[in-house]
Amino acid sequence: MNSGMNAHMNSGSGETLVASRDLRRVFDVSSPWLERVLSGEKKRLLRAVDGVSFEIRKGETFALVGESGSGKSTVAKLVVGLLPPSGGDVTFEGIAKGRQPEAGSVQMIFQDPYASLNPRWRVRDIIAEPMSALNRPADPAARAARVGELLTLVGLSPLDGEKFPHQFSGGQRQRIAIARALSSEPAFIVCDEPTSALDVSVQAQILNLMRDLQEKLGLTYLFISHNLAVVRHMAHRIGVMYLGRLVEVQETEALFENPQHPYTRLLIDAVPDLADIGRDRVPVQGEVPSPINPPSGCTFHPRCPLVTDICKAQAPAFDGRTACHHAGKAFA
Amino acid sequence: MQNPSPTPTGEAAPSPSRWARFLDSDLFFAFKTSPVAIASFILSVVMIAAALLAPLLATQDPFNPAVLNLMEGLTPPGVTNEFTNKSFLFGTDPQGRDMYSAVLYGTRVSLLVGAASVVFSAGLGVVLGLMAGYLGGKTEALIMRIADIQLSFPAILIALLVFGVARGIIPPAQQEEATLILLILAIGLSNWAQYARTVRGSTLIEKNKEYVQAARVIGRSPFLIMLKHILPNVMGPVTVIATINLALAIIEEATLSFLGVGMPPTQPSLGTLIRIGQQFLFSGEWWILFFPAITLIILALAINLLGDWLRDALNPRLQ
Amino acid sequence: MTKNNNASGPVLSVSDLSLEFVTRRGVLKALDRVSFDIARGEVLGVVGESGAGKSLTGSAIIGLIEKPGRLSGGEVRLNGERIDNLSPEAMRKIRGRKIGMIFQDPLTSLNPLFRVGDQIAETVMAHMNVSRAEARARALALLTEVGIPAPESRIDAYPHEFSGGMRQRVVISLALAAEPDLIIADEPTTALDVSVQAQIITLLKRLCRERGTSVMLITHDMGVIAETADRVAVMYAGRVAEIGPVADVIRNPQHPYAAGLMGAIPALKKNVGRLAQISGSMPRLNAIPPGCAFRPRCPKAFDRCAAERPDLMQAGKSRAACWLVDQGVPA
Numbered sequence A: 001m002n003s004g005m006n007a008h009m010n011s012g013s014g015e016t017l018v019a020s021r022d023l024r025r026v027f028d029v030s031s032p033w034l035e036r037v038l039s040g041e042k043k044r045l046l047r048a049v050d051g052v053s054f055e056i057r058k059g060e061t062f063a064l065v066g067e068s069g070s071g072k073s074t075v076a077k078l079v080v081g082l083l084p085p086s087g088g089d090v091t092f093e094g095i096a097k098g099r100q101p102e103a104g105s106v107q108m109i110f111q112d113p114y115a116s117l118n119p120r121w122r123v124r125d126i127i128a129e130p131m132s133a134l135n136r137p138a139d140p141a142a143r144a145a146r147v148g149e150l151l152t153l154v155g156l157s158p159l160d161g162e163k164f165p166h167q168f169s170g171g172q173r174q175r176i177a178i179a180r181a182l183s184s185e186p187a188f189i190v191c192d193e194p195t196s197a198l199d200v201s202v203q204a205q206i207l208n209l210m211r212d213l214q215e216k217l218g219l220t221y222l223f224i225s226h227n228l229a230v231v232r233h234m235a236h237r238i239g240v241m242y243l244g245r246l247v248e249v250q251e252t253e254a255l256f257e258n259p260q261h262p263y264t265r266l267l268i269d270a271v272p273d274l275a276d277i278g279r280d281r282v283p284v285q286g287e288v289p290s291p292i293n294p295p296s297g298c299t300f301h302p303r304c305p306l307v308t309d310i311c312k313a314q315a316p317a318f319d320g321r322t323a324c325h326h327a328g329k330a331f332a
Numbered sequence B: 001m002q003n004p005s006p007t008p009t010g011e012a013a014p015s016p017s018r019w020a021r022f023l024d025s026d027l028f029f030a031f032k033t034s035p036v037a038i039a040s041f042i043l044s045v046v047m048i049a050a051a052l053l054a055p056l057l058a059t060q061d062p063f064n065p066a067v068l069n070l071m072e073g074l075t076p077p078g079v080t081n082e083f084t085n086k087s088f089l090f091g092t093d094p095q096g097r098d099m100y101s102a103v104l105y106g107t108r109v110s111l112l113v114g115a116a117s118v119v120f121s122a123g124l125g126v127v128l129g130l131m132a133g134y135l136g137g138k139t140e141a142l143i144m145r146i147a148d149i150q151l152s153f154p155a156i157l158i159a160l161l162v163f164g165v166a167r168g169i170i171p172p173a174q175q176e177e178a179t180l181i182l183l184i185l186a187i188g189l190s191n192w193a194q195y196a197r198t199v200r201g202s203t204l205i206e207k208n209k210e211y212v213q214a215a216r217v218i219g220r221s222p223f224l225i226m227l228k229h230i231l232p233n234v235m236g237p238v239t240v241i242a243t244i245n246l247a248l249a250i251i252e253e254a255t256l257s258f259l260g261v262g263m264p265p266t267q268p269s270l271g272t273l274i275r276i277g278q279q280f281l282f283s284g285e286w287w288i289l290f291f292p293a294i295t296l297i298i299l300a301l302a303i304n305l306l307g308d309w310l311r312d313a314l315n316p317r318l319q
Numbered sequence C: 001m002t003k004n005n006n007a008s009g010p011v012l013s014v015s016d017l018s019l020e021f022v023t024r025r026g027v028l029k030a031l032d033r034v035s036f037d038i039a040r041g042e043v044l045g046v047v048g049e050s051g052a053g054k055s056l057t058g059s060a061i062i063g064l065i066e067k068p069g070r071l072s073g074g075e076v077r078l079n080g081e082r083i084d085n086l087s088p089e090a091m092r093k094i095r096g097r098k099i100g101m102i103f104q105d106p107l108t109s110l111n112p113l114f115r116v117g118d119q120i121a122e123t124v125m126a127h128m129n130v131s132r133a134e135a136r137a138r139a140l141a142l143l144t145e146v147g148i149p150a151p152e153s154r155i156d157a158y159p160h161e162f163s164g165g166m167r168q169r170v171v172i173s174l175a176l177a178a179e180p181d182l183i184i185a186d187e188p189t190t191a192l193d194v195s196v197q198a199q200i201i202t203l204l205k206r207l208c209r210e211r212g213t214s215v216m217l218i219t220h221d222m223g224v225i226a227e228t229a230d231r232v233a234v235m236y237a238g239r240v241a242e243i244g245p246v247a248d249v250i251r252n253p254q255h256p257y258a259a260g261l262m263g264a265i266p267a268l269k270k271n272v273g274r275l276a277q278i279s280g281s282m283p284r285l286n287a288i289p290p291g292c293a294f295r296p297r298c299p300k301a302f303d304r305c306a307a308e309r310p311d312l313m314q315a316g317k318s319r320a321a322c323w324l325v326d327q328g329v330p331a
Helices: A005-009 A033-039 A072-080 A123-134 A140-153 A158-162 A170-182 A200-217 A228-234 A252-257 A262-270 A309-313 B018-023 B026-032 B035-052 B099-135 B137-151 B155-169 B172-189 B192-207 B210-218 B222-258 B270-278 B287-314 C054-061 C088-097 C116-127 C132-145 C164-176 C194-211 C222-228 C246-251 C256-264 C303-307
Strands: A016-028 A045-057 A061-065 A087-092 A106-109 A188-192 A220-225 A237-242 A245-251 C012-023 C026-038 C043-047 C069-078 C099-102 C182-186 C214-219 C231-236 C239-245 C313-315 C318-320
Touching (some): A016 A072, A016 A220, A045 A072, A045 A087, A061 A072, A061 A228, A123 A140, A123 A158, A123 B210, A170 A200, A200 A228, A200 C256, A237 A252, A245 A252, A262 C194, B018 B026, B026 B287, B099 B192, B099 B287, B137 B192, B155 B172, B172 B222, B222 B287, B270 B287, C026 C214, C043 C222, C054 C069, C054 C182, C054 C214, C099 C164, C116 C164, C132 C164, C194 C214, C214 C222, C239 C246, C239 C256
Parallel strands (some): A061 A237, A106 A188, A188 A220, C043 C231, C182 C214
Antiparallel strands (some): A016 A087, C012 C069, C231 C239, C239 C318
């Protein structure tokens, strides 16, 4: 297989496959009605995703990265339709606004390979489920043959189809989950933290496999992760999320070389890296505030070293690259 | 500590059969090492087998008046009857009915009513619990409020109510034939709420697991997700409740029959036999009451102990 | 305060520590002759994948092994004195007083029903001869030191009133309360966001450096080790595969497993293209192969690896349990 980063980095044809426009999702996290009425409490709303717009090009990996509470996993669920949006929409290439794409053309890979496979099912039935749901291919023998091919494709043996999920390690289970996602021949796969439950050596196997499959099958990925190093390794373009909003979107190399938003810079600096042996540093202050009651204006302002009055008063608009009143300015 | 990895793939040892996997399971190991479990299991199996094989094991058909001999009436257990020179293990009742045979057939009726009502209430409770847990919203509110209300009344009261109402609807001519079915429905309806509650709880946990989300992304219908994904994963606790409830249902049936609203004397259950027997207790014919009663106690106790053990054995390592 | 009786020796010395689990399917060796020392003021990183035995090593040292696990050999010395054979009562005194502990989930170390200040003061009083007022003053000083904002008011708050990062700071102050010689930190930052993780690591490093406290830092995150540790032990299948100065192990690993592990980690500072990968995964405890446990996954295995188990051998500044080292071939 043609490895090396050039081949990888050049994929992405430029056509937009998936577009999210002003996507919003609000969760009602109030106490139960009666309790709320009795205690005179107001409704509490959590804006998990608050106006997120991005485009994903055909054949590329677009990553969303952020800390807990950033809303990145909610975006993943909105894109695959596991949650209905409270506002905005997700459109797929050639499909009218508000309509879902053809069944099976969008798939998802989940975080926890111990929870994402039904423990009572044999692996062959798990992998064949998308095919039987779509009845494609209609012939059960053809489906069985395809299960064998898929198992081989993800690095397992066709004989493994007879086994149950508990007979596999975490990495092998994630391979099974990938085989299931591929069985309906999707064009687009949403990967929600696909390796964060795995050990590093296994993570490397899965990341390599996902890149190989992308090259071989021309897949488009939406890759959700909290791990900047993994995202750098996998993505062509990266969106950085903070408290339900996109604060920066850039090509991967540009993002790491020339981060525009102060949060992106602090995030990159916070990740401990093998190259930083014995490094001492001044970490970002504070923690991610609660999304139920986010700060005014730019939600990052309480932690931002560049903060000025305008940041507290007015939320910065997204200019196609970043959303910051002081984008690109050097830290004092 | 987490389990590291299994055998490398490719060698693909064929998956062991269900039976072999069961013999190697923690559950079977716990069973093997628990004397109470083994004893209650053997006792239950023996009694169930005896009930099923009643026509073979009984010395007579206790419901066929033609075979009864009044001369043999009220023969004490183990005593040779002075007229016919026959002796009876459990004695006889005033009609000369062999109590041993009557207890066998009575156990059969009790178990039939118990098992059928458990199947009915478990089926109803599981379906409603799944719907409440998976669909949520108003469906859930409605189902669970009904369950709450019902659970606040004793099961026997509900069963009496259902039985009474049903008797009022059915024409008297068919009442006796319908009694068996009515009892099953009445006892079943009085017990579904417990299943519904448990299944709803397990469903709420399962439906947020990623394998259910994966099925939703694939586009599976809620019905298929409930049936093929969630149901197999919530059956563990249901099995436990069903076992314990079998004992309770048998006792509930016995209570109803004892009160005279259950099985008629022409088709007696253990409860009916006890009701008949207690009339003779003070005139010295103790065996007519004693053998049905002790059978009921042992049967209920054995099944209950088995259910208790099963709950303990499954609980800590359910997942 | 008498800190120790042999200032020159290591604070902690673990030699040939073995731990097994007795199950109905047989005896499983979870730790197999694990040996390492931690010098005074040193931070030793212990890294490995899940199931490697890194957390168990920590639990074994502080005597928190639960049935069906049992120590089956070796010894643990703290300041030169054996502690692996102490009574549970004596061990309890050592925990907290001589060895402080920090776990992944701060809530397991904090009692939800007590105010944090009282919990710290309690620990101080249990191990040091001070009055209640002094203990409270010390608790306040500790909370200030670990960077709790407005400690005068927060000292009377309950654990649930703190955020995840602040809670872990409280746990650190609790671990430091009795001025222990050693802190065992088991995945202290795994549950935290990266920006908070950076704060906690910086704090832990600073405090231990100031006090000369030794740290055994158990984590799966090699980046955290690189930044924090002086030396690192790489564990695999219940054994130490390689141990040495952190820079040497990262830049010039001797054991093929350590080499594979370093190559498998995606780097932040550059795009490495394809990641190095080790095929397969760590064996289950009931299927550890004879000889070298890594042999089935090792690209450089040869006959001797299957026959004999390698012990730690000097290889440059590190020590590695690999027969390649014996032959003078770098991994």
